[in-house]
Amino acid sequence: MANVTLNVNGEARTASVPPETTLLKLLRDNFNLTGAKLGCDVGDCGACTVIVDGKPVNACLMLAGQADGRDVLTIEGLATLDGLHPIQKAFEDNASLQCGFCGPGIILSAKALLDENPAPTAQQIRDALAGNLCRCTGYTKIIEAVQDAARALRGEPADKAA
Amino acid sequence: MATKTKVAAKRAPLETLREADETLRLPAITPPVTYPLETLVPEVRHQTPAVGQRATRPDGRLHGLGQTRYIDDLAFPGMLYAKIKRAGVASARIRSIDTREAEAMPGVMAVLTGREIPVNSFGPSLKDQPVLADDRVFHAGDGVAAVAAVTEQIALEALDRIKVEYEPLPAVFDPLEAMKDDAPKVHAPNGNIYATKVIRKGDIDKGFAASDHIFEGRFRTQMVEHAPLEPHATIAMWDPNGRVTIHSTLGRITLGRADVARTLKLPINRIRIVATIVGGNFGGKNEITQEPVLALLSKKTGRPVKGTFTRTEEFIATTTRHPIIMDYKTGVSKDGRILARKVRLVLDGGAYCSWSETTLGKACILSAGPYKIDNLHTEAYVVYTNKTMTGAMRGFGAPQVCFAYESHMDDIAAALNLDPLDIRLLNAFEEGSPSPTGQVLHSVVVKDSLLQAAQRFGWKEPRS
Numbered sequence: 001m002a003n004v005t006l007n008v009n010g011e012a013r014t015a016s017v018p019p020e021t022t023l024l025k026l027l028r029d030n031f032n033l034t035g036a037k038l039g040c041d042v043g044d045c046g047a048c049t050v051i052v053d054g055k056p057v058n059a060c061l062m063l064a065g066q067a068d069g070r071d072v073l074t075i076e077g078l079a080t081l082d083g084l085h086p087i088q089k090a091f092e093d094n095a096s097l098q099c100g101f102c103g104p105g106i107i108l109s110a111k112a113l114l115d116e117n118p119a120p121t122a123q124q125i126r127d128a129l130a131g132n133l134c135r136c137t138g139y140t141k142i143i144e145a146v147q148d149a150a151r152a153l154r155g156e157p158a159d160k161a162a
Numbered sequence: 163m164a165t166k167t168k169v170a171a172k173r174a175p176l177e178t179l180r181e182a183d184e185t186l187r188l189p190a191i192t193p194p195v196t197y198p199l200e201t202l203v204p205e206v207r208h209q210t211p212a213v214g215q216r217a218t219r220p221d222g223r224l225h226g227l228g229q230t231r232y233i234d235d236l237a238f239p240g241m242l243y244a245k246i247k248r249a250g251v252a253s254a255r256i257r258s259i260d261t262r263e264a265e266a267m268p269g270v271m272a273v274l275t276g277r278e279i280p281v282n283s284f285g286p287s288l289k290d291q292p293v294l295a296d297d298r299v300f301h302a303g304d305g306v307a308a309v310a311a312v313t314e315q316i317a318l319e320a321l322d323r324i325k326v327e328y329e330p331l332p333a334v335f336d337p338l339e340a341m342k343d344d345a346p347k348v349h350a351p352n353g354n355i356y357a358t359k360v361i362r363k364g365d366i367d368k369g370f371a372a373s374d375h376i377f378e379g380r381f382r383t384q385m386v387e388h389a390p391l392e393p394h395a396t397i398a399m400w401d402p403n404g405r406v407t408i409h410s411t412l413g414r415i416t417l418g419r420a421d422v423a424r425t426l427k428l429p430i431n432r433i434r435i436v437a438t439i440v441g442g443n444f445g446g447k448n449e450i451t452q453e454p455v456l457a458l459l460s461k462k463t464g465r466p467v468k469g470t471f472t473r474t475e476e477f478i479a480t481t482t483r484h485p486i487i488m489d490y491k492t493g494v495s496k497d498g499r500i501l502a503r504k505v506r507l508v509l510d511g512g513a514y515c516s517w518s519e520t521t522l523g524k525a526c527i528l529s530a531g532p533y534k535i536d537n538l539h540t541e542a543y544v545v546y547t548n549k550t551m552t553g554a555m556r557g558f559g560a561p562q563v564c565f566a567y568e569s570h571m572d573d574i575a576a577a578l579n580l581d582p583l584d585i586r587l588l589n590a591f592e593e594g595s596p597s598p599t600g601q602v603l604h605s606v607v608v609k610d611s612l613l614q615a616a617q618r619f620g621w622k623e624p625r626s
Contacts, residue, residue: 035228
């Protein structure tokens, strides 16, 4: 068993897990943070995306031990009691999520992008979300939501033209 | 073990408690999750206009918060993990299955084979699909044995220790080959063609005789997996009263309930299926897969049993879209009017029927296209092959034939030097046109749609 200590959503957490445990399994099975989903288990679909030290990673490809001592942000750590995160709000307003299985991963990929680049072009959003598959094929509304969220995070009024 | 846990629960700090969870696989203690308390419930008796309103999804907020519980997100105290051993051979007789080594492994709680299933066949129309292979393997994705263990890793390792001896049998993979008389029979003694549909309208011989040109073409489509982001997942609990509760990613609960009742040989009122939000269905979650297997593993162990398909299993052991081989023969007048059409469809049904009959019917009816054709002959066959079964998928055969008849129209237009739009406008359905099966169609806007679309994207503008 391997002991891991990491910071999850701002809270120090420890667990003792078999060494082959992935970060995804650790989050889902040990911490019951089931927002990150297991879609393919080989890093193709992005449903397990979480943010580790500011970078989006596929949690199914990272071992729990590799996350030792690092900062992990999951979808559960985004909203506060005061309200939704602007990205979550934009996804809700645009009805961007259909079955919703890809949602947590896409929202976190979008957050990592907007943290680095507050005013991305549509192409830059597409590139940043290239590792996140949506099989309901709602990409148009997803990209619109990220654009709306970017505007909201910059403090600009929402684009009501559409 | 139970007493130990109780003592631990009294005094141990949180992390020790989690270790106790590990042994019993209790759901872990959740950290406090903060999310807004405002909800999306609409105001009671508040009438809003349906048209012109921007609609949001009522479940959209939970999706975005990561709080939607899909089946794989659920856990129950004492839950075991199940894995199914896949055959890996397309056609074989099972000589023997030796599960002793797997059963002896620490952490393995139960092993199940096809012989232990009360009624080992199911299907939405033909009951030709075994839950686990009995003595015959019909395609490589067939399950031959299942294991329930305290962790997924142990279950996977146990699969490797199950020894299955196969006697390979001849297999057939091409639907056209499978139609021949001397082809190996997938489900002997029955023939490989398991459903047929024919539509006749007018007199195609006269129609072809009157035609100025006759065009022929063969079109084929490939097998497609639905690939929903959420893999099939099930949790089964067999309670001491002999009732079974199944949490499943099923999209068609009532049908699944009937199939589970049949395979377990229980009255349907003893089966309870709980389905939550499905993470993508697209037709691939319309029928049961592992549900009876997990139910029986739960019966054997007295514990809840969870099974989640791997992405590989999604491809090899769940239904897919029918590949169709489509032969078109069309007689047209000089100006491009269709006078007669003959269509022959061969659907690759894979190893089991699943929703093939429905798909066959819809593909056959729609195969002539949205065109006025007085003389029509359509025949469609669905045949068994030793491949992953094909079933329902968005459109039920309509996308395949659409690809064929529209490609065929383009070929005809090119050969006659006609504008592809004009040949469609010339032949398209009008208000009151009869469909191939004689249904009189109303609210027909094919031509309007085509013209509007052509205008919007500048079809008539010169192309470089």
